[in-house]
Amino acid sequence: MDIITFTSDFGEQDWFVAAVKGEILKINPRAKIIDISHTLSPFNIRAGAFLLKNVYRNFPEGTVHLAVVDPGVGSKRKPIIVFSENYYFVGPDNGIFSYIYNSKSRVYEIIFKQITSSTFHARDIFGPVSAYLSKGERIEKMGREIKRYIKFEFPKLKKIGKKIYGEVVYIDSFGNLITNIPNSLNLGSFKISQIGKKVLIKDSYSEGKKGEFIGIKGSCGYYEIALNQGSAADLLNAKIGFSITGELT
Amino acid sequence: MDIITFTSDFGEQDWFVAAVKGEILKINPRAKIIDISHTLSPFNIRAGAFLLKNVYRNFPEGTVHLAVVDPGVGSKRKPIIVFSENYYFVGPDNGIFSYIYNSKSRVYEIIFKQITSSTFHARDIFGPVSAYLSKGERIEKMGREIKRYIKFEFPKLKKIGKKIYGEVVYIDSFGNLITNIPNSLNLGSFKISQIGKKVLIKDSYSEGKKGEFIGIKGSCGYYEIALNQGSAADLLNAKIGFSITGELT
């Protein structure tokens, strides 16, 4: 397919992202490299996992998703390739692919000789492997299948009567709080201790008054809490893990 | 032409920009997607309109300009396609295309069935429509022409004697103040109340001394006020709409 997406915590100021792209283009000059994000929090693998989960299916099948959020670079964590739902994923085995794994996913440890640096695996291993996959190289030529790999569980809901106890799993750059409560549950409102009145569910962001908190069914399949024309995260001082209680209708 | 530019207020941290690009590539794998900016102020449609006005002609004719600064997503504002000067524009009818409209522009309301989300029209409507246009699909297959649409007027100048009363229409990331006074007027200086002496017009940024305010004929066709090696906006605490008085020679 020639499409490679690229997610990292490298920031956009230095040459790291471009170095990886250049090495990819040396191997596959036809590669089409699409940035997902390079400003992930360096040590927040769960946020990276949630981000990948939300976007990988938006790309054509056959796409290679390169994702390097890798505080353990140089340690003994394995470099891996995952094949799942006709997508390829390349990166470290540290949980970054947790939310894409299913029972049919196949995971391979990368066996790759040309390691020249112990601190820049994206450039020296993950980028080149992604480039070869995008050219149609077979996984089996670059890795051997493994059965044990790191997988975080997606935070679970608790249900007591009409109350659903969930939490914030991602905060987007608008400050919207994305929860782990799926849109398929029929919520009527949220109860958040810092907010005096109930947070009502609306059909769209624009239905809230300026400065009003609203709940909406988010575009990624989970309820979000938003502050119309403002940042809900800032006003509530909410971080990932922040408790959220939904009330079924 | 296969070229699609993409302007939004989505930020670069999350997966939103990439989700739109992925859906475009599903429809047109040959699309060449060029980012213009994704860090527009979410609710500043006029700044987005000015930005588009300044860059759309730098692209080859036939380019599709996708622009989504859309605080009203989910409300009743129409999704539109504009065809003007052999360029296509796709986005919400909220004024974002105000400064590209001329008497020959044609505007179409998008009629598009597959709406799956009420909060992410860029991914579900605007991106796919842009992809089809970039493949050569006819506008008439996706929209119906309309005659009424939202258009802001570009701020007007007032002229009294040798004085031109204008205002700041855009502040760039260097802090330069871009005015609505066209380079075609022959200004000798600016008068700004917070600055004791006249701000003289120079030929280039580098002619100012460090810390000196200068006026120059800007690359986008309007006079700018700059602080050599500094941010004029910060030092003057100037926002969009800030009053500027030019003095004709």
Place this chain on the structure above:
Amino acid sequence: MDIITFTSDFGEQDWFVAAVKGEILKINPRAKIIDISHTLSPFNIRAGAFLLKNVYRNFPEGTVHLAVVDPGVGSKRKPIIVFSENYYFVGPDNGIFSYIYNSKSRVYEIIFKQITSSTFHARDIFGPVSAYLSKGERIEKMGREIKRYIKFEFPKLKKIGKKIYGEVVYIDSFGNLITNIPNSLNLGSFKISQIGKKVLIKDSYSEGKKGEFIGIKGSCGYYEIALNQGSAADLLNAKIGFSITGELT
């Protein structure tokens, strides 16, 4: 080759980067434009030079490296093309290419007629020249060779006994301090006055304890000083030029 990399201090908020890309695509619609960085400090040419030095060879030979960090735009600094090691470099003659020059590099002053703006040479000169080079146009048609150009020296080391006196040449966005001490020297530790104990050399970032300073052989060929899971630059208040003393084993 059709590959053009693009480095600038234009920021990512405005239309400047896209305007250059559009003009490139008008000339060479097949161009593949890869961003290196657009958030360089506007007036830090040495940091830009170090960044280029670290990444240009990661791209295939024939790549055109467009680099515009240009506080002197509009002044008398020359626009130049450099041909070195089968790469092309296009930008201002202000030292930005200092660290790629070698005895075989050839430097050409650009002779280019269509100058329409005195403040946006990237769009009006450097971008178009890069596009023509990427299409295979000969340098000699666009420039004339010159023998005098601006070249900063890379900061030199001082060696006294087992001590190596160096300095910080770049600070990356993680806050790692990149020094001018090459990996080829066999350092056992660093001595930094603000840090009580010796900073030991480790094999990778992840070997340091949280909050511990470590030295490592960096991926760009020089020793780096890092703070595990933190910013060494912030904690030491270190800028480019900060003194670093290495101790040979």
